[in-house]
Amino acid sequence: MDGLEAVELKLSEVLEDNKTFRFDPEYFKNEYLEIEENIKNKEFSKLIDLSNKITDFGAFSQNNFIEYKEKGNHYFIRNQDMEDMFISDKKIYIDEDVYNKLSLKVGEYDLLLQRTGSIGKAGMVLKKDLPSSANQNLAQVKLDLTKINPYYVNTFLNSNIGKNIFNRLATGNVQPWLNLGQIENIKIPIFSSVFQLKIEDLIILSYKKQESSKFLYMQSEELLLKELDLLDFEPSKDQVSIKSFSESFGTSGRLDSEYYQSKYDDIIEKIKSYKGGYKSIREVLTDDIKSGTTPKTIVKEYLPNSNYFLRAEAFNNDLTLNYDSLYTMDDETFAKHKSISVKKFDVLVSMTGTIGSVALINRDIKAIINQNIVKLSVNQELLNYNIFALYLKTVGKELLTREQTGNVQPYVNIPNFSNLIIPIVNIDIQTQIEDKIKESFKLKEESKHLLEVSKRAVEIAIEDGENVAMEFINAEV
Known part of the structure; x- marks a missing residue:
């Protein structure tokens, strides 16, 4: 019986706010019951009583006519756009006529809650996010601003207590989800x-x-x-450049036309003409380029003060790492793979799948990399590691894209990567x-x-x- 978690409740307590009639032990974990009791001991209101409306996008079939755009004036918000309690700037766009057909229109100070698949995050809509609609995986909460502060409610829902409430209410093992009735009944302490x-x-x-x-x-x-001299640079749009055999296959071993697009030659010419000169990547490194591996004993969750496993999925768009999304390993696994561990000032580059994502290691951390990443230690007498990383993420990414091979799983091999050129700024x-x-x-x-x-x-x-x-x-x- 050691480690068994048991709780005794009256039937009336079991059925209270339990519209889905949950009787499983997960729903009645002591941690969840303690949260419930703490809130009930305070003044509280149900979310529906603090809101003018709680709704969702509607039927999935409405998505059938949506075509996503890279540019535009109307946004379409998805689950993955919940970021740091607000809405990410990396949203996608939809045409105005599509926006007008959609039933859900998002307003300023609305809260959007993840309710299908990835759950547990809420984001508040600001003016910069408008005009917007959203997909069927999000619930829309229009708070009554005369009753409650939206910043406070958003913070509560994103706290560990809020996440535990979401986890408790979620049903479904493969695809967790929350129904609107459950969301409406969430108790908000006042x-x-x-x-x-x-x-x-x-x-x-x-x-x-x-x-x-x-x-x-x-x-x-x-x-x-x-x-x-690349800030407002407009490279040639010619899809093919004319080259001799020695200038093409004889040098690169490539016959595909994508490799010989004129824009790549234009970028390389700019780098080669830079007044400070240039070198190959291998010439500015102090150590050999190394990729990693995926040990079988990786734990797929973040634990503070542990050993970590780095994947490109943890790379942010500003060269930083999302440390909360790192996986964990024990001391024995880390020691076994210490040769592929990172150190402060290393630069990480994804070489498989999403080519050219870049992150900096700007703190001391015990971590190894997976097989889709290479770690680079730059000679900082030649080039500061911040500039090295920034170049790889901007100009270098274009040149990396040129070097990729493979259709199903694109990749760049280390020899080709090491030959790419970099300016000495x-x-x-x-x-x-x-x-x-x-x-x-x-x-x-x-x-x-x-x-x-x-x-x-x-x-x-x-x-x-x-x-x-x-x-x-x-x-x-």
Whole structure:
């Protein structure tokens, strides 16, 4: 009986707010019951009573006429667009006539909740996200703003307590999902307007730091491209360039026309004409290029203060890593594969599948890489590792795309990658770019800290009271 978790409840307690008639032990875990009890001991309201409307996209068949676009004026929001409690800037677009046909229109301060597949995240809609519709995997919550603060509710739903509530309510093993009735009955603890506004202030400050971080990162890209005379560069659109046998197959071993598109020659010519000169990638590295492997003992979850397994799926779009999405391994596995472990200042590049994703290791971490990634240690007397990574993510990605082979699973082999050229950027420009990237990373960390403080403060308010939560905020900010 050791380790058995049992709980005794009255039938009335089992059936309370249990519209799906769940009797499985997962639903009645002590952790979930403790959360329920803590909330019920406070003033609370059900989400439906704080909302003007809770709905979803509608039938899946409505998606049949949707054609996604890379550009446009109307957004279409999906599950994967929930990011740091808001909506990602990497949304897709739809045509205006398609937008007008869709039943769901999203408004400012609406909360969108993941309800199918990946669940447990909520995102608040801002003006920058409009006009928008959303897919059938998201629930739309239009709060009554005279009753509750949307920043506070969003923080509660994204806290560990909120995620546990979602996990408890979810049904289905292969494809977890939440029905609207379950979402409507979520209990929202009610705290003072002062506390709710304090949470709002933290979230707004976090958002501003996040936006400043993105702006600085964008500036660093522009500064590099401007230095290389590639900022507003328009390469040739000719699909084929005429080359002799010795200039083509005799050199590259490639016969496919995609390899010989004129734009690649134009980019290479720009790099070769750079005033600071250029070298091959292998000439700017201090160690051999290494790819990794996938041990059988990997644990597919993030555990703090552990050994980690790095995949390209954890690479963010700004050279950072999403540490919360890293997998874990034990000490024995890490020691066995230490030869493919990373160190601070290494640059990681994806070489299989999604070609050319790049991330920096900017902290000490015990981690190894998988077989789809290579790790690069750059000679920083020649090139700062920030500039090296930024070049690979921008200009280098185009050249990597040229080198890829394989239709089902594209890949770039290490010899071809090591022969790619890289400019030796002016040292003053390197310093300017490095400063912007470091400040961008710093602001991003500060933004994340504020989000974590706000979520933890809500949890503390539920567990220990509003006053203790305010003390926690004052000590952390």
